[in-house]
Amino acid sequence: MGARLRIFLTREQDRTLLKLRTADVPQKVKDRAEIIRLNAHGWYVEKIAAHFNLTLQTVREVLHKWKSKGLEGLWELPGRGGKSKWGEEDIVFLEECLKKEPRTYNSLQLTQKLERDRNVKLSPDRLRRVLKKRGLIGSEQGRVTKGSKTQSHEQTSKQT
Known part of the structure; x- marks a missing residue:
């Protein structure tokens, strides 16, 4: 069995980590700060892991990062996950095209235009999801519900 992993904090470090509990930071950062404080107050890695429902290795990694990087070791490194294409x-460009040009586009035509003019390759399905998230698909209330069967049904039921 190896040596016990133990952190020693100054009063200032302990106060800084305690302030992180109420600060506007991600929950993971708050948990990591508390893990370091508990270790400094004499808790064993096994007890901390059980308290936070983490693996022993995760708790050890937090403690090692604190030793090597200090306060910076509490935050996630940038660059995680896939980068958007x-x-x-690019989306503002498409919005301007849709406003200026009198014709209508489907998602395949928009992706072709984006690839031709901006050299950005997206699938029609992905572009549709991006535009929908921005509220560009179906945002004109009159055009969307004009021929809707539910709207005409509601109007006839209100009239009777």
């Missing part, structure tokens, strides 16, 4: 300016 499109930028905000």
Whole structure:
């Protein structure tokens, strides 16, 4: 069995970690700060892992990061996850095209236009999801519900 992993904190470090509990930071950062404080107050890695429902290795990693990086070790590194192939300016470009040009586009035509003009390759399905998330699909209330059967049914039921 290896040596016990133990952190020693100054009063200032302990106060800083305690303040993180109420700060506007991600929950993971708050948990990591509390893990370090509990270890400094004499809790064993096994007890901390059971308290937070984590693996022993995760608790050890938090403690090692604190030793090597200090306060910076509490936050996630940037660059995790896949990078988007499109930028905000690409979607603004499409919005301007839709406003200026009198014709209508389907998602396949929009992806072809985006690839041709901006050299951005997106699938029609992905572009549809991006536009829907921004509220561009079906945002014009009159056009969307004009021919809706439910609307005409509601109007006839209100009239009777």
